[in-house]
Amino acid sequence: MNPLHDEMKQRYKAMMASFEANDQDPYRLHFHVMPPTGWLNDPNGACQVDGLYHLYYQYSPYDAAGGLKYWGHYTSTDLVHFDDAGLALLPDQPYDLHGVYSGSAFEEDGVIHYFYTGNVKHLGDHDYITSGREQNTIHAVSYDGGMTIQNKEVVIDSKDYPAVFSNHIRDPKIRKINGMYYMILGARNRHDEGLVMLYKSVNLKDWDYHGPYFGPEVGMGYMWECPDFFELNNKEVLIVSPQGMEPDGLLYQNVYQSGYYLGEMDEEHVTFKPTSHFYELDHGFDFYAPQTFEDEQGRRIMWAWMGLPDADYDNPLDYDWQHAMTLPRVLTVENHQLMQRPHPNYQTLRHNEDRRQLQLSEGAYEYFTGKVAELLVTIEQVKDLSITIRSDVTLSYDDDTKQLTLTLGDAGRGRQTRAVDLTALNQLQCFVDHSSLEVFINDGEQVMTTRMYPKADEEKLELTGDVKGTVTHWSLQK
Template sequence: MTRHKQAVEKATKSINQVKEEVGTNQWRLKYHVSSPAYWINDPNGFSFYNGEYHLFYQHHPYSAKWGPMHWGHVKSKDLTFWEHLPVALAPSEEYDKDGCFSGSAIEKEGKLYLMYTGHKWTGDNHDTDLEQVQCLAVSEDGVNFEKLANNPVIGAAPVGDIHPHHIRDPKVWKRGDDYYCVIGNKTKDEVGQVLLYRSHDLIEWEFVNVVAKGEGNFGFMWECPDIFDLDGHDVLVMSPQGMEPEDYLYHNLHQSGYVIGELDYESGKLDHGSFELLDYGFDFYAPQTTIDDQGRRVMVAWMAMWESDMPEQEFNWAGAMTLPRQLFIQDGKIISKPMPEVEKLRNELTAYENVIFEGKKVLGGVSGDCIELDVVIDAKDASLFGLKLRVNEEKGEETVVRYDLAEGFLTLDRNKSGKGLDGIRQAPVELKDNELHLRIFMDQSSVEIFVNGGEKVMTSRIYPGQASTGVEFFAEGTVSIKSLKKWSLNESVGCEPVHSKSLSEI
């Protein structure tokens, strides 16, 4: 048995020892991907292979804190019901002895290849004393992976203004007869940038160019880059570290967003526009995309943030993935919508139309901790309106979503959301015909808010008590709940599909 196989089996055994106990925790998510136990962060290797979606993730299988990174693994036929698989990658070789860091996946000749960053520490200072190289592992079945004997396939950093050690997170794709990958990096004087490489066979790689580099307030390191074609445009997604707050923007420790432009594959330069956020909430980082057999560009991200409180760590788990989201370009910007397959989770519809009120309104049957809300609110003559989620008046718990017409901002307020977390986030939102459309997904310890058809999204972890299940509407002035649909949602991670009515069947 290889060293790698032994390390994988040891990691999988560690998870299995505690997963049943972890599964009983009140904050365990029911339809969002997380590991059966212990720590996870960035999504990795998101791919469509042999008719199934494969999603890997950064994983420490020995504690609920960040540690030597492994790759956890789930797969799905529909992006909704997910099956847990054994750990895919574990540190086992000299070049990756301190971690199999983030990367991506691609199919070649019927096999699934994982391209990842091999990481090792060379001293005590974790900012300066490290080596990072790019490596490959391959699988015949999409489950069991072996590292290539000639790893690393990309060793030392290129010459130039390229930091030699912070060089990680390869995202690989094929164009014509060639393979390309982008890798996150920074300059020697701490400016984030992305490197472009090209290969004929995935094994021998040549450096092409610095494809894009930060200017102004654009961070000291760009992590988890991803380049893809969307609706005829080239999109670069990345996660800049170290952007300074500007007004309502960039208040998370690190950000995730994109630029749209045109990539010259010969020169290796991306001519692009301004940086835009992909999510305006608290907990969204390191997004990665794939394209499926229907030609859809699908994105998933880590639903957490570095150095934030994670109350679930006390119960031997930490971190989760967002709902998969389909990306489109509309009016020169990306919009993101939940994948339509999520409708399979719906049951127990409660619906209302044209509910006019001022002050406070509670509607029968509209409550819960694992639900979807689809609501259109006509502002009428109100100056401010919104709704409170996961309400428990006795405990003083609530998560507040409010819209201020004078300011033109949607605010997500988790100052009373339960244990561990607080703060507000804001997104500029324009009403459409004086109406606000919200599609809200709540799980046991998360909320995702899709605004006006995905023009903006706000994602957050929250940790309320089990009895905090109320939903309450409020307004200063008169508003109309033009339409409201509420569904309870079934569990879908690590369990068999349960048939539910989709929207088209209701």
């Protein structure tokens, strides 16, 4: 019995008993996962067990500007419609009292094992980088398919990390290889370099430090968060979210990045050997801390936080909530790159299909209406193309420069321009929600994601330019 745990649960239950979503909120999302109220950030513990999908997430229910972190919990049978399962993990122990930070799930023999970072900040004169912070690695379990998490225990105490590392070690992810369990953690060493640490275990409880799995790398920042590792289409994939990278042309324009390496695993030494450079996963404004899992059909699914910490743009807080998840994306490795496609189950939301031949030249246009929509543009020939979304958000492509540019006006709340280099443009798939836009480029070769806040009465989607192809518009309805 933990009286603090019970009291925290009761407080949340009492708040939610009287909670009603405000139907006057023009920016409340229709088909994206968002918090009932308060603040959401990283996806955590994503998994599918006995047909049921679980998405846990970083959650500050009492403060839309951020605050003490819990794990919230949604469940789904189709990844489209979600049920709120309330609070899953609470900061109710001395080893996690300043936040139940990010982590992951690993299912074996009917038991779901959770590993997360327990955050503790000590009072005193500390920089909270080299002193004053505990980031303990915690293990917990569920015996009822993910609905109740119990038996929390510290499996790696912060004082037991190697001395070469700073206090910033977090975000465990687990994988079983040849009968051995491996855990990776994002880390910052005392030389202010980011890297991925590796631990190993025979029983998921007793963990030994194995060494660096990958990194540090020159120019790759001072901290790597939210690492993920998996095999996909006979390639090893390592995902990291570096902090402290400098912009390089059109690359690395956000305050922090999220991206991947393709490579191979040295199974003898259990280290990662990249065969590619670092690729950004998204070229928009709002994408961070992705997490993947393998579903029961063998597909690799990825969610990410549709937001960023410490960004110089913001979101309105008028209705006491902030942030959301991206659409779940299906990953594959094709032609030496990671492809991202929207989960096919979202096609069930399509209504009122409107398919048109597209043959535009100067002065001509096509337009559709709707605040919640999918737009699929298939291109045969193009010199230039512009898609204006609800008056104040524009996607534009110039075939001379081979650049696709995303531009926001006042609707961006400080978000202005992002662009990506392409070799050609042959397809755009746009998912428009009340306050978000996700653009899948060339069947998932690249993606651009942004939050947006257009005027409530704007609902036109307009295409202009010099382009030939087809365009299909659907309204998306749950």
